[in-house]
Amino acid sequence: xxxxxxxLVRRELWxxxxxxxxxxxxxxxxxxxxxxxxxxxxxFGHEVDLAIIGASSAGEIExxxxxxxxxxxxxxxxxxxxxILMIFYSLDALYAERRDKSILFWRSLPxxxxxxxxxxxxxxxxVIPLTAFAFVVVTHLLNLxxxxxxxxxxxxxxxxxxxSAAPLFxxxxxxxxxxxxxxxxxxPLIGWFLFVxxxxxxxxxxxxxxxxxxxxxxxxxxxxxxxxxDAIFVRSVxxxxxxxxDVSRIFDEDNFQIAADTASLLxxxxxxxxxxxxxxxxxxxxxGLFTTAAIxxxxxxxxx
Amino acid sequence: MTSLVTARGxxxxxxxxxxxxxxxxxxxxxxxxxxxxxxxxGKTTLLKALLGLTDCDGELSVLxxxxxxxxxxxxxxxxxxADVAVxxxxxxxxxxxxFMAATHPNFSMSRAQELLSHTKVRPDAKVRQLSKGMVTxxxxxxxxxxxxxxxxxxxxxxxxxxxxxxxxxxxxxxxYFDGERTILITTHQVEEIENLLxxxxxxxxxxxxxxxxxxxxxxxxxxxxxxxxxxxxxxxxGPIFERDVFGKKAMVFEGVSREQLADLGELRTxxxxxxxxxxVKGAAA
Numbered sequence: 001x002x003x004x005x006x007x008l009v010r011r012e013l014w015x016x017x018x019x020x021x022x023x024x025x026x027x028x029x030x031x032x033x034x035x036x037x038x039x040x041x042x043x044f045g046h047e048v049d050l051a052i053i054g055a056s057s058a059g060e061i062e063x064x065x066x067x068x069x070x071x072x073x074x075x076x077x078x079x080x081x082x083x084i085l086m087i088f089y090s091l092d093a094l095y096a097e098r099r100d101k102s103i104l105f106w107r108s109l110p111x112x113x114x115x116x117x118x119x120x121x122x123x124x125x126x127v128i129p130l131t132a133f134a135f136v137v138v139t140h141l142l143n144l145x146x147x148x149x150x151x152x153x154x155x156x157x158x159x160x161x162x163x164s165a166a167p168l169f170x171x172x173x174x175x176x177x178x179x180x181x182x183x184x185x186x187x188p189l190i191g192w193f194l195f196v197x198x199x200x201x202x203x204x205x206x207x208x209x210x211x212x213x214x215x216x217x218x219x220x221x222x223x224x225x226x227x228x229x230d231a232i233f234v235r236s237v238x239x240x241x242x243x244x245x246d247v248s249r250i251f252d253e254d255n256f257q258i259a260a261d262t263a264s265l266l267x268x269x270x271x272x273x274x275x276x277x278x279x280x281x282x283x284x285x286x287x288g289l290f291t292t293a294a295i296x297x298x299x300x301x302x303x304x
Numbered sequence: 305m306t307s308l309v310t311a312r313g314x315x316x317x318x319x320x321x322x323x324x325x326x327x328x329x330x331x332x333x334x335x336x337x338x339x340x341x342x343x344x345x346g347k348t349t350l351l352k353a354l355l356g357l358t359d360c361d362g363e364l365s366v367l368x369x370x371x372x373x374x375x376x377x378x379x380x381x382x383x384x385x386a387d388v389a390v391x392x393x394x395x396x397x398x399x400x401x402x403f404m405a406a407t408h409p410n411f412s413m414s415r416a417q418e419l420l421s422h423t424k425v426r427p428d429a430k431v432r433q434l435s436k437g438m439v440t441x442x443x444x445x446x447x448x449x450x451x452x453x454x455x456x457x458x459x460x461x462x463x464x465x466x467x468x469x470x471x472x473x474x475x476x477x478x479x480y481f482d483g484e485r486t487i488l489i490t491t492h493q494v495e496e497i498e499n500l501l502x503x504x505x506x507x508x509x510x511x512x513x514x515x516x517x518x519x520x521x522x523x524x525x526x527x528x529x530x531x532x533x534x535x536x537x538x539x540x541x542g543p544i545f546e547r548d549v550f551g552k553k554a555m556v557f558e559g560v561s562r563e564q565l566a567d568l569g570e571l572r573t574x575x576x577x578x579x580x581x582x583x584v585k586g587a588a589a
Contacts, residue, residue: 007406014399015392097392104389107357110379111407300359 004111008119009127015096016089019128023135026081027142030074034143038150052156063165064263071171072265074143075136079178082132086124086183090193091204093120094294103298113299117194121291124190125183133179137172167263174265178241181274185239188283189232191290198294240277243270306333308454308486309354314362315510316349323349324360325510331503333453334483338497339490340580341507347490350507351458354488355384367453380410383447386458391439393432397425404446416449419479437468444472448480455480457489461496469496476500498576508584522573526562528555530569538568545582556582 013019041048055063094117097103106116144166148158183190196208216229274280309331316324324346331337341347353360356371356378364371369378391400397420404411420427423441431439440460447455457476461469477500481487491497504521506514516524530538535553539546541564543555556574557565565571574582 004407007403010406011399011403014396015394100393101390102392104357104386105391108355108379108384108389109404109407110376110409112376 004115005119005122008111008116009123012093012120012123012127016092016123018085019089019123020131022081022085023078023132026078027135027139030077030139031142031146034146038146042150042154048154052151052154052161055161056157060165061263063161064167067162067166068171068263068265071140071166071168074139075171075175078132078136078139079182082129082179083186085132086128086186086190087193088205089128090120090124090190091197091208093124093194094198094298095200095204114295117198117291117295117298121190121194121287124194125187126180129179129183133176136175140168140171167265170264170266174269177266177269177271181241181271182239185241185274185280185283186236187287188290189236191287191294195290195294198297235279235283239274240280241270241274242268243273307331308333308367309488310363310365312363314350314353314360314364316346316353316358316360322510324353326362327507327510327512329505329512329515331486331488333486335502336481336487336489336500337503337505338494338501338576339488339505339507340494340576341490342584345507346510347507348458351384351386351456351488351490355382355456380408381452382454382456383450383452384456384458385440385443385447385460386456387460387462389458391431391443394430396428396430397442398427400431400442400446401427404449408450410451411446412449412451416445419445419448419475437464440464440468440472441475444475444480448475453485455485455487457487457491459491460489461491461493469493473497473500494577494580495575501576504576506580506583513583514579521579524559525574525579526557526560526565527572527574527578528557528565528569529553529572530555534568538565541565545586547581554578556586 055066058066097106107113144162148162151158151161193204193208197204200207212232216226216232219225219228307330309329311330312328314324314327315322327346327350339347339350349358352358353364354366354371356366356373356375359372366378367381371378395403401413401416404416405413417427420442423438423445425434425438425442425445431442434442444460461472464472473496476487489497489501501518503517504514505512528538528543529549529552531552535555538553538555541557541560544558545556547554552569556579562571
């Protein structure tokens, strides 16, 4: 069972190479932007010197907060990329094998439909975010090195300004928790996408997203409530994973007043609240239902 | 002889259409069975039921398993190549072999590599880069490398040129078939497989209209070429089918001894294609 899952997930990576190529491209583009940024600001010799002096004399908390914010800019772009990948991957996962007619070949092997569908779910909720996480770590390190080199050329002390002030392990631990928790929070949507990809005959993107807008609109018109809108969109952007503030507010102006808090990303994560959230568990149940339905359809549908 | 496939009163209904109508038959181990039928006769439905891809009524046992409910166990010992079960185009040959080795307990990597080394299929090629003939070679090599007890072929050579078709059946007999394994094959190109079959089954409108061994075919059926008075006399023996060939009558007889017909014209065993036409058209007439 486990070794079959590993082979099946490896198969997904062969078929959907975007899972690692997309974050690789993001990493390269962002590092390249770091480099061009360095070249550009190097032209302002005097101002750069002043900035380095200013940064050197800033308090450690302020430096940590500033670097955390910069690291988070990188992380959030990977997170956005991973989320887009998860959407497109799960919409394609059970659709492509029917489009290219290879489904009967896959089904001629001693692999059950449940194993296959679960491998695709695992790829979406685990492999894609964890791959993105690995690239986040590498990109953080690579860019810290690039900036260290630049700082040294400019006569700054990179060890003091960057490395001693970068709460890397705090940041990575928090990012890893987010990388595991957010897909669980969004799993009902991923389950829905997999379910659409198993039954739709064409354009899974349209078939998946149209009802997500039409159903809340109809609800609004019929009963002027917004249960579906809240369940789909409001819920998605309000995971109960953070203390006090929402993800959307991490970069708020307020942050400069609560800088000590901002320096540690880990301190912002409220795992107990996440794990005790009924909405999270309900979401997992919804994901489970969609996945079961997808397995059932793949198993019992007559392909002809 | 052990029976590998047993069907008793198997039916499959799609809405109002009875695609397979109360079919019973057995396939014994070590046989090469040809399942012949016109389009829409229920061939594919029957094969799907055997492969556990569709549910059916009646009693169906393949390798002692219920194909629909024990699919995973069944797929360890059964292989199929179908015109509609194509290999994924994005995969590399080496990836495909690795995947087979990882998921199929009866797959032999070395055997597959050895079989492929006789072809032009390179391990680093993607399936989409191969010609249709090469894809079929690849598929057959993979299937042959699986130590499976039953191989089901559904129109395996559709769209291939004659050289690949000949080669396919040559490889099938030389590399796959060893007298222990069993093959069930359907195709429209009956002439090409006629000589390799040991058993034959005709299906028409969901019913089996012939189920016999190739060896006993000659004893049961004969085709007479007769003209004029002889044709009229022959007609009294009740041919199941009659057609015109170069001004003569070609008549197919079932269960009429050859001695009775010998004086009336040229006698031979009908080809499977002719017999098939006779059975299908004769039944319709």
